[in-house]
Amino acid sequence: MTAGSPQEETLTDRVRSAILDGDFVPNQRLVEADVCEQFGAARAAVRETFKELAGEGLVEILRNKGARVRAISREEAVEITEVRMVLEGLSAAKAAERVTPEQATRLREIVGDMREAVAVNDVDRYSELNAALHAEIRAIAGHRTSAAIIKRLGAQVVRHKFRLARQPGRAAVSLPQHELIVAAIVARDPEAAQTAMQQHLRSVTKALEAGPT
Template identity: 60%
Template structure:
């Protein structure tokens, strides 16, 4: 139940400040009102929705300042994951990262913003898997979900793929070289770039959702 609502928020079907009516959700997902209430409580604990007195639940709108703070926290955690990935990467992991790097270069060369963003998300997920940091991975997923609208604006910001590509390639190279310090440094620099760009990207008005920076 919570998974279905969460996916609707991440896909942009449910937008910030949209009311979530228990009866409508119960009908849509074929669930009881009790199951809906439990799911909404779970998502409220994740920071995806908020309960408004006498008005029920709505999708929580994340401010620019919150998005920056989330990115600052991601900078620390993703740096840790990159360092651990550099320590633990196998030859299969190196091969997968190399394939992603090649595909990212091709997407940027072709101007495929959506394809590049999907590869971007795949890369970050692969690094988390290689790192073996399951707790960190769970935290990062919740943080990503909370700031998904700002991430989409950033992904759509003109010229962003050309900026983030070398940043991602630097992370991949450090992990393939099994250099934890360089991997953490590259991951942190990527998130610093995100933080610098967020205010400008926040002024754009993209259509759709589901992309990564």
């Protein structure tokens, strides 16, 4: 691979995307032969992919039954969000310590776009911007260990987040929480940024607990 060229997508990347996009649904069996045919891959590569995704918590391998997409219960989604609350709080605090003027401008722009999405009730756009804001904060924080764990945990609860984003009025509740997070980071106040992020994710936890199983 030449310098500067995009990293080639692996089989694991492709199967992971299929799970996160809903092409494979919770509890669906992942038949080796079918996956080989769908992705044009060898059986050995498919088995290794299943092992990698099992390590990420997206797939479970059952003895004598093969692999299937792991279903994440509401209770587990709540626990995962509680862990994220600690890690993303750390990321927000680090971001407040390290944010540059250019990065602060970018955060303000994302929040401004989120306001516009709420104003026109564009739930899909708001959800995309929500994810972009959290990713931007992690990038500014530059804390690779927490970012890797957060990414893995977030992948496990993607379906719960998708349903939560579509709860009536959820975006209007979430927006001021994100505004507080960004205001604290831009003000370079690590303690306030950490508190605002944790309060936001505590709100997510409560919404998950109140939602359907």
